[in-house]
Amino acid sequence: MCGILAALGLTGDPEKNRRLILRCSKLQRHRGPDANSIYQSKDGKNFLAFERLQIIDPSDSGRQPFTIETPEGDITWQLNSEIYNHEDVQQQYLPGVSMVRDSKSDSAKPGHLYEKYGDDDKIWNALDGTFACVIYDERTQQFCAARDPIGICPMYWGKDANGATWFASEMKVLQHQCVSFEIFPPGHCYRSRTGKLERYFKPDWLMSDQIPSQPADLPAIKQSFINAVVKRLMSDAPLGVLLSGGLDSSLVASVAVRHLKEAKNAFDRTHPLHTFSIGIQGAPDLLAAREVAHQLGTTHHEFHFTVEEGIDALYDLVYHLESYEQIRAAVPMYLLSRKIKALGFKVVMSGEGADEIFGGYLYFHKAPSPAEFHRETIRKVERLHVWDVARANKAPFAFGIEPRVPFLDKAFLQTSMSIDPQD
Template sequence: MCGIWAVFGSDENVSAQCNAVHKITHRGPDAFRIENIHHFQNCCLGFHRLSIVDDLRGMQPMRLYTYPHTYLIYNGEIYNHKSLAKEFEMMLSTEVDGEPIIHLYQTYGAVSMAEQLDGVFAFCILDTANRKVILGRDTYGVRPLFRFCTKEGFLAVCSEAKGLFGLCHSQNDEELQIEPFPPGHVEVYDLDSEGRATLSQSVCFNKTGQIPKYQLAIPTESYTNDVKENVAMLIEKAVEKRLMSDRRVGCLLSGGLDSSLVAALVVKLSKKLGITYPIQTFAIGMEGSTDLKAAKKVATHLGTEHHEVLMTPEEALKAIEKTVFHLESYDITTVRASVGMFLLSKYIQEKTDTVVVMSGEGADEVAQGYIYFHKAPSAQAAHDESVRLMEDLYMYDVLRGDRATAAWGLEIRVPFLDQQFTSFYLSLDPELRQPKEGIEKHLIRSAFDGSGLLPNEILWRPKEAFSDGVSSVTKSWFEIIQDDCKEKISQKELDSASSVYPHNPPHTKEALYFRKMFEKHYPGKAYWIPYYWMPAWSKTDDPSARTLKHYKQ
């Protein structure tokens, strides 16, 4: 987890504009570098580093003596960097996992390079020899990237949108569209003699469910004829590759299936890999939280160094505005679910030396884990909804996971979004992946049944949304927010909200409260969120799982 920032072809004072890079300092607290490319006009690259691998030689922008005209800034982890080096006979000069990006680009071009990367990433390459800029982002957008390009050819790039505000002062500034870079894409820009950029190529190199070019990273002989064995093997491999780190790795633990399974595999694999420090697990909730009870049970079973953080309703309500600022979102369920993760990340940063945190994000989308999947009219409809959710993850749950942790200088890793696992899982018969016997994610649960990794009551624990699990049994977190918003938002304000905010108009006081805080920091940028996240096939006006009939049963 780092922060990247770049501008090309600016008519303004580039040095003055470089101050904007400091708006993402939280993403890389270990080191900072800003580089004006002096022999290349109107160009500047910035980088905030969170040092995870190769502390000595991992600073960016990265250049290699073999390719002195190529500059790389990237945020992410390339898990197959060693196998790439071996397969393509690269002469690596560092241990940095991103170095193969430069070698592959120089040899095979931008698109073929991106197709070979097994990992999560957002990168910007400046090729001064060929006067090109190349941008790319991983398939599910696990690592964030924003950009804009004006009609005059001013291109700006940043890990978070906040780092692009105030950069452009042309006559078209009001029409400026700061947009999230599309996941699974590579864009190539040509630069003129003044450094101005023109988009010349935009390619989708990997789609949801597509078998990646690096599929053979898990050899064919590793698969069996047993679907459950393959599911278990792929999830374990996904966790193992994400233990690549020179810094301490811990686990976010809610006590639900996804985070508990990841934590159990981290503990198991840490012994195999010779990790000597005790694995830390972290849980947060209000007094009486079901998540805290379940997480403690898991931690005791696994023997982890467990940290339990109690948050009060007052603390959580006070944290909402900072959470919205870091999220760059006003989506109702995203904000609700992010506050607990934001406060837990704060604790981890202040009280421990864990820097990399493993999490269960993505499992509900891949494996139809949301409670409303019980209402799917058919197996195909459930599959289509799963794919839709995965394609939009970068605007919702993936966004939440990245921003809530990055706000405190942590790096989140999400094994359930491993592309080898997701491509295999989505290729299975849709009927195999549906909820069965009233239990969602039945296939994944049964794949680990009898393994001893988790207690049965955890392995088969029904789904509970994170924003609900952190609550007490008597009063849910969303009800606490709604009661607070009754005091902060008048009915008159709510009645006029649709005319004030025509895009995604707020229909509740809570939604209006979130929207007002968002507009305070990011006025006119509501289009970043195309729609409010809501459960499908369910008649409800609120996204909380506690409003669904199946949950109450």
Template sequence: MCGIFAAYKHEDVHRYKQKALQLSKRIRHRGPDWSGNATKNSTIFVHERLAIVGLESGAQPITSPDEDYMLCVNGEIYNHIQLREECPDYQFKTLSDCEPIIPMYLKHDIEAPKYLDGMFAWTLYDAKQDRIVAARDPIGITTLYMGRSSASPKTVYFASELKCLTDDCDTITAFPPGHVYDSKTDKITRYFTPDWLDEKRIPSTPIDYMAIRHSLEKAVRKRLMAEVPFGVLLSGGLDSSLIASIAARETANATNDVEPSTYDSKARHLAGVDDDGNLHTAGWTSLHSFAIGLPNAPDLQAARKVAKFIGSTHHEHTFTLQEGLDALDDVIYHLETYDVTTIRASTPMFLLSRKIKAQGVKMVLSGEGSDEIFGGYLYFAQAPSAAEFHTESVQRVKNLHLAEPVFLLVYNLYNYLFYYLQII
């Protein structure tokens, strides 16, 4: 994932620029492919890019043709093809999936996040109004923090990680998922308001297994939007195996649809899912799966069997207890937490991410999130009633951004993908 840093209404923004660049450098591990910055009035944006879509022309910050609007995004907008079609009069400058956020802001103002299907944290500066707008995706897959300084009360800071804000801010808060900030009112308001957010609202619609299947397949398909090599994390369990099997089929279908002699990224080929639901991608021609564990771990054996069944190119990695202990300092640095459970769960993922990165892969899918939605944790079996089961599930989903700091992508690879959200 990318890294963003923004300072709005800074008292001496041009003098502050060099410090802003140094602060952003602290999160360059999130975006090692390119660094960009832009300054307008008293506002500066800095961006550390991990290139997934629009490789040649998607560098950020992205500015509008008239230079009145600038945008910094960490994330992916899955419906960017459709959003481009909705804005035929806007002169797009890049093939980035994030650029449509600018015309959507021009069209819908602070309601723009409602029209985005994706995982994102972004800041947009409107130079005409000297206004900044910031938003975070509905579940909080991508991280975003907001800071203020008593020494400069009018200045508002935004960053992907806490370490960018500790020098200047004496007040730092986690930006809430599903919300948007508007400097006009200096308020954060909720834009994501589905019925299921009310855990006391118990659904009565009979289960439709085919609807679940089609939603899951569609969710995996659109998350394969990439112009770089990608893979899947495979433990051999039900969740990751389902994701891997769907991804393998979708990758094969997308590869068969590509005609090498006519494929030309400069002819405005857009990676993503088109209006007919077809996937367009330029990643590897076969799916690569990755597993990690202690030597002879049951998960490794199960993953091996699944990989053979779905036909993925499988990569198996092991680590020792000492290697896990040696990595703790780095894990804590990237997670920015001392929570024991989170660190324990993230250490193998951190080690695996380094291995995957060394193999040239920038994006991976995982089966995370399913236990919260479908009640996969053992204690769900003790639910007194179906209603209480549902209530607990919704609460777990709403708190995912707090309970799963694994959202923080270590070495730019551990891509938490919340596949099942649209099913609820």
């Protein structure tokens, strides 16, 4: 993942606009501290700027924005993404197609899909992973933008005073440029040629009037979760697991440890997995995490902070979260991410999403019926991008750490949200 900024349909002096875009993009450089680059259309009205965190294909061939040059004009795109099935996408949808710059990056695939299929929903439904994407087509002077089904990758959009459309990974970029801006909704695509924002992600479990009746298949649930964790071991950079000592993160760590060697594209399959925890000295969570790490045989890193250090971090934390919500849960994650960054890691997995899917909060026990229980899980999952997922993304990204959340895997959601709530 990285930081993206797009400004499409700007007016005024192109050189001044370019300097403006570079200044705005710098506001989210913490998301991509490894490199930055910018695309400017030939007419000087359209810009895509990218702040890169090098995770997949860290070579220069993975640099974004990507551009396919055609006689009729350029196709340019950029993604804040991790596309876990990108190799399968190339084999299934793009056989024989050479990637731009011969890139091995997962983010190189969507632009080629667009060139072949147009701005069809097929592009976004083919992708298994997380993404926030903007594609600009110089041939038609049109653009489209899409966000992953659950909203793991943040994206905001707005209009400036002259009618230009802006997209960015963080609100602070748009704050002084747009007269209005808002969250770009997960699972949706916007197309400038139609002017419509439309949902492309339409699983049956999202229909709250359809209560599932499928019995719980525990082996299928287990295998689906294993698959979700293993695919997230994909990385060309050091990876670890946030371990709180609770059930959710312990399951993630356990599966990662047991299946690390079978992940063909993991960064390091020969050494023990690294796990990380943080808390106030003597906190019971630290003791639980320590015990889980011991049982799993991970290389465990335990850190401590004081109440004063937590309070001292609040102003910076609110700046990065762009919200006053989720602060309590974000403080330890924010402080821990800085420690993880100092150790040289770029990717972490965590257990977000499990409580929403399986009704893990205490108030779920008071659900008046199985049907209402299921509807509440849908409501919680649909709103994760505003609360827990936003916090779990922005707190680590304050220090250029990419979080991954296996419980919110698209296939695992299909499996788990299709279970009869009575079970």
